[in-house]
Amino acid sequence: MxxxxxxxxxxxxxxxxxxxxxxxxxxxxQITKSFTDKTKQTEVLKGxxxxxxxxxxxxxxxxxxxxxxxxLRIIAGLESADTGSVLLEGExxxxxxxxxxxxxxxxxxxxxxxxxxxxxxxxYGLKTKKVPxxxxxxxxxxxxxxxxxxxxxxxxxxxxxxxxRQRVAIARAMINQPxxxxxxxxLGALDLKLRRQMQLELKRLQKKLNTTFIYxxxxxxxxxxMSDRIAVMHDGVFEQVGTPNEIYYQPETSYVAxxxxxxxxxxxxxxxxxxxxxxxxxxxTECTLDxxxxxxxxxxxxxxxxxxxxxxxxxxxxxxxxxxxxxxxxQAKIGWKEDSAVRVIANEN
Amino acid sequence: xxxxxxxxxxxxWIVTIILYIPIILTVIYSFNxxxxxxxxxxxxxxxxxxxxxxxxxxxxxxxxxxxxxxSCGLSILIATSAALAMRKRESKWDKIITYLSTLPIMxxxxxxxxxxxxxFSFMNLPFGMLTLIxxxxxxxxxxxxxxxxxxxxxxxxxLEEAAYDLGARPFRVFWDVTLPSILPAILxxxxxxxxxxxDDVVISIFVTGASTNTLAIKIYTKLKTGVTPExxxxxxxxxxxxxAVILLSEITKKKEE
Numbered sequence: 001m002x003x004x005x006x007x008x009x010x011x012x013x014x015x016x017x018x019x020x021x022x023x024x025x026x027x028x029x030q031i032t033k034s035f036t037d038k039t040k041q042t043e044v045l046k047g048x049x050x051x052x053x054x055x056x057x058x059x060x061x062x063x064x065x066x067x068x069x070x071x072l073r074i075i076a077g078l079e080s081a082d083t084g085s086v087l088l089e090g091e092x093x094x095x096x097x098x099x100x101x102x103x104x105x106x107x108x109x110x111x112x113x114x115x116x117x118x119x120x121x122x123x124y125g126l127k128t129k130k131v132p133x134x135x136x137x138x139x140x141x142x143x144x145x146x147x148x149x150x151x152x153x154x155x156x157x158x159x160x161x162x163x164x165r166q167r168v169a170i171a172r173a174m175i176n177q178p179x180x181x182x183x184x185x186x187l188g189a190l191d192l193k194l195r196r197q198m199q200l201e202l203k204r205l206q207k208k209l210n211t212t213f214i215y216x217x218x219x220x221x222x223x224x225x226m227s228d229r230i231a232v233m234h235d236g237v238f239e240q241v242g243t244p245n246e247i248y249y250q251p252e253t254s255y256v257a258x259x260x261x262x263x264x265x266x267x268x269x270x271x272x273x274x275x276x277x278x279x280x281x282x283x284x285t286e287c288t289l290d291x292x293x294x295x296x297x298x299x300x301x302x303x304x305x306x307x308x309x310x311x312x313x314x315x316x317x318x319x320x321x322x323x324x325x326x327x328x329x330x331q332a333k334i335g336w337k338e339d340s341a342v343r344v345i346a347n348e349n
Numbered sequence: 350x351x352x353x354x355x356x357x358x359x360x361x362w363i364v365t366i367i368l369y370i371p372i373i374l375t376v377i378y379s380f381n382x383x384x385x386x387x388x389x390x391x392x393x394x395x396x397x398x399x400x401x402x403x404x405x406x407x408x409x410x411x412x413x414x415x416x417x418x419x420s421c422g423l424s425i426l427i428a429t430s431a432a433l434a435m436r437k438r439e440s441k442w443d444k445i446i447t448y449l450s451t452l453p454i455m456x457x458x459x460x461x462x463x464x465x466x467x468x469f470s471f472m473n474l475p476f477g478m479l480t481l482i483x484x485x486x487x488x489x490x491x492x493x494x495x496x497x498x499x500x501x502x503x504x505x506x507x508l509e510e511a512a513y514d515l516g517a518r519p520f521r522v523f524w525d526v527t528l529p530s531i532l533p534a535i536l537x538x539x540x541x542x543x544x545x546x547x548d549d550v551v552i553s554i555f556v557t558g559a560s561t562n563t564l565a566i567k568i569y570t571k572l573k574t575g576v577t578p579e580x581x582x583x584x585x586x587x588x589x590x591x592x593a594v595i596l597l598s599e600i601t602k603k604k605e606e
Contacts, residue, residue: 078510098513111511115529124525125515176515 027051031084044070046236057213059223062233076105104173105182110165112157119153125176143171183215220260232256253345264315272346279340280317287335379581396582409567417546420485428493451491462555476558484556485546493538500534540598
């Protein structure tokens with residue numbers, strides 16, 4: 001009896017979670033891609049295997065040049081993979097033309113059609129599918145409401161602010177109810193405040209429509225804020241795929257540790273440990289390492305204190321507030337609790 | 350500093366006056382009641398009336414318009430498709446082709462005229478409207494080609510990709526997105542080409558037949574028998590048309606920006 005009860009509660013727990021049913025919507029199998037320049041051949045994607053569940057918010061996180069945009073373009077059909085296949089709801093769409101794929105993309109610089117009004121832009125995807133005009137008008141109105149742009153239908157894109165253009169671009173893609181929505185750094189051109197606001201709005205929209213999102217960014221805060229799962233990309237491979245928690249607290253490689261939240265990499269013997277700056281303790285009982293303060297700086301609401309250990313390694317500790325009771329040049333003991341150091345595979349250059 | 354700016358102002362005025370006095374005089378004397386280009390005897394529209402009744406002039410004007418419109422139309426087709434085709438492919442020849450295709454602007458007209466004459470004689474083409482159109486199309490293409498090519502480079506491919514992504518098939522993408530994007534460039538190139546064709550004398554003289562006169566040729570040949578005020582009147586009309594066309598081109602360019 002008790003057992004049955006547990007399984008029911010486990011089921012309902014799963015149901016209220018973000019992933020309603022783990023139905024695979026998109027599957028990437030062994031995707032590779034190289035670009036040939038005059039002088040050399042660059043391998044941009046080195047065998048990507050990945051599957052995405054319906055309604056998931058997936059972020060591809062990586063520095064520029066890691067191949068994330070290429071991967072997105074391959075899913076959209078704007079680029080073709082050298083090898084491997086793309087499956088959309090089980091159907092192989094690797095060779096399908098972009099205009100026949102049930103995925104849509106929000107481009108980095110919005111790519112709104114400058115000679116069309118807001119309404120014409122948003123309705124374009126339906127127009128190409130020969131949806132009756134009346135129906136288009138109704139749906140456009142719904143989308144405008146959804147992205148809070150009522151009354152803007154007759155405006156031209158160049159008469160809109162960056163944030164408004166962004167909303168039009170999102171509405172234009174979403175109106176087609178794609179199986180997967182691809183977003184290529186959609187907030188990259190906005191200022192910080194607007195970006196934060198749009199992050200929340202996008203997340204709200206995604207939940208409301210239960211659309212699968214594949215989101216590209218190089219901003220780890222954005223990734224952590226919005227995603228169900230994050231795939232950290234580096235040099236054409238997925239370094240680690242996991243929930244924001246896993247990526248942040250259990251990085252598998254030193255690259256992930258340092259890229260997501262700038263963790264300290266502490267080398268001891270042959271091993272490398274990732275220690276987050278906020279986990280570094282100063283002058284407490286656990287502290288066993290001799291260190292000298294070499295720099296203090298204030299950024300993002302936090303004071304970052306840079307220590308040099310006696311063997312030359314540098315460790316950053318962060319504290320809330322704008323100053324700390326240690327001067328540059330002063331000696332201190334630092335350390336961390338054992339469980340806040342995560343052993344990682346060293347692959348940072 | 351102030352003196353300097355005063356000097357440069359005076360200099361600019363002198364240049365402008367020197368440039369425009371002949372034009373202004375031509376316009377003024379087109380309204381002169383006297384046949385002489387020296388004495389002013391009163392305002393009159395008689396030369397315009399005479400011009401309007403001159404049948405050979407009318408014929409020449411119609412020829413000029415047919416020629417300018419058809420060579421412009423042909424160049425739009427050829428130049429635009431060439432620019433579009435070159436965008437799709439990346440080849441080391443592209444630079445050379447681009448350079449070669451803009452060359453007709455730089456080659457002296459007299460040489461072009463001789464070349465056309467040679468080619469058309471070799472091909473045994475009857476000299477007349479056909480040869481005129483071929484020749485004019487050739488020198489009109491570079492104007493449109495270079496403008497459209499620059500515009501295509503400017504717009505990039507993202508808009509078209511967005512259209513593909515939204516379900517538009519290739520022809521639809523061209524019609525809905527590519528063409529509207531390059532239309533201002535096509536138009537301003539075509540207007541320039543039109544003006545070039547309309548006032549061309551040198552090349553036209555080489556390739557026209559005995560019975561086909563364009564307006565520009567007509568004026569040139571009339572000069573041999575002495576300048577009549579009728580020519581002044583015609584020049585004024587052409588001037589107005591040309592300025593209007595160029596203004597139109599500038600306006601479309603502005604709109605494009």
